[in-house]
Amino acid sequence: xxxxxxxxxxxxxxxxxxxxxxxxxxxxxxxxxxxxxxxxxxxxxxxxxxxxxxxxxxxxxxxxxxxxxxxxxxxxxxxxxxxxxxxxxxxxxxxxxxxxxxxxxxxxxxxxxxxxxxxxxxxxxxxxxxxxxxxxxxxxxxxxxxxxxxxxxxxxxxxxxxxxxxxxxxxxxxxxxxxxxxxxxxxxxxx
Numbered sequence: 001x002x003x004x005x006x007x008x009x010x011x012x013x014x015x016x017x018x019x020x021x022x023x024x025x026x027x028x029x030x031x032x033x034x035x036x037x038x039x040x041x042x043x044x045x046x047x048x049x050x051x052x053x054x055x056x057x058x059x060x061x062x063x064x065x066x067x068x069x070x071x072x073x074x075x076x077x078x079x080x081x082x083x084x085x086x087x088x089x090x091x092x093x094x095x096x097x098x099x100x101x102x103x104x105x106x107x108x109x110x111x112x113x114x115x116x117x118x119x120x121x122x123x124x125x126x127x128x129x130x131x132x133x134x135x136x137x138x139x140x141x142x143x144x145x146x147x148x149x150x151x152x153x154x155x156x157x158x159x160x161x162x163x164x165x166x167x168x169x170x171x172x173x174x175x176x177x178x179x180x181x182x183x184x185x186x187x188x189x190x191x
Contacts, residue, residue, distance in 0.1 A: 002026045002113065005047035007035055007061070009054045017053055017079075020106035024113065035064030042068050049075045049113060052096075053104070056082040062094040069095025075120035077112060079104045097123070139177030146180035149187050 004026045008014045018028055029045040032038065035052070042050070050068070054061060057080060065076055077098045078091055091099050098116035143165065150161035162176075169179040 002117075003029045003046065003048045005029055005038075005041055005045055005050045006031045007038065007050065007052045007054070008032075009034065009058070009061070014053065016106065017051070017104065017109075020109045021051070023106065024110040026113070035061040038064040038068050039071065042072055042074070047074065049077065049117065052076065052078040052080075054078065054080050054082075056080060057087060057091055062090055065091075065096065066094040073120075073124065075113075075116045077116045139175075139180075142177050142180040142184060146183045149183060 002025065004021055006014070006017065006021070006028050008017070008031065014031070018031075021028055026049075029047050030041050032041055035058075038050075050065070052061065052065070057078065068074075069076070073095065075097045076095050077100065078096045079100045081102055082088075083101055088099050097120045098112055100112060103112075143162070146165055147158055147161040150156050150164060151158060154161075154164075156164065165176050165179055165183070169176045172179060
């Protein structure tokens with residue numbers, strides 16, 4: 001059962017939306033009248049999805065969504081009447097996974113949630129891959145600097161310098177990149 005936190009700036013659609021969520025097999029764990037206390041509500045209720053029903057998302061609402069997306073990301077679906085492309089882009093930057101204009105049809109709610117969740121999961125996978133690639137690049141830079149130091153100070157070949165880093169890492173129970181980082185930082189202190 002998908003746990004939903006519902007934010008609405010007007011109670012016009014709220015009963016219809018809540019009923020549609022229950023019919024779609026969701027549990028509404030909390031309802032908020034604004035996004036001002038969103039971070040605390042997310043921490044308290046741990047929803048699987050956040051749904052925002054807003055005539056036009058305010059800057060405060062987008063800021064609240066952005067903070068939650070940075071701290072504890074989850075799929076966010078926004079139902080709105082706002083068609084302004086700048087607002088749409090701001091919503092996506094704030095972490096909105098699905099931005100639905102004038103589309104609060106109860107029979108479409110389940111597929112919209114499914115797509116938002118799938119898109120969110122794919123985005124999280126891509127972010128994890130990007131983070132891993134960035135870490136690998138940073139590690140490679142530390143290793144290359146450390147090899148250069150060892151080659152210059154000890155007259156080692158590149159392979160021998162790497163073998164020395166690897167041996168030191170195994171002896172210390174550390175990653176090669178961590179040993180390399182420590183070596184480079186220590187050499188900077190001694191320079």
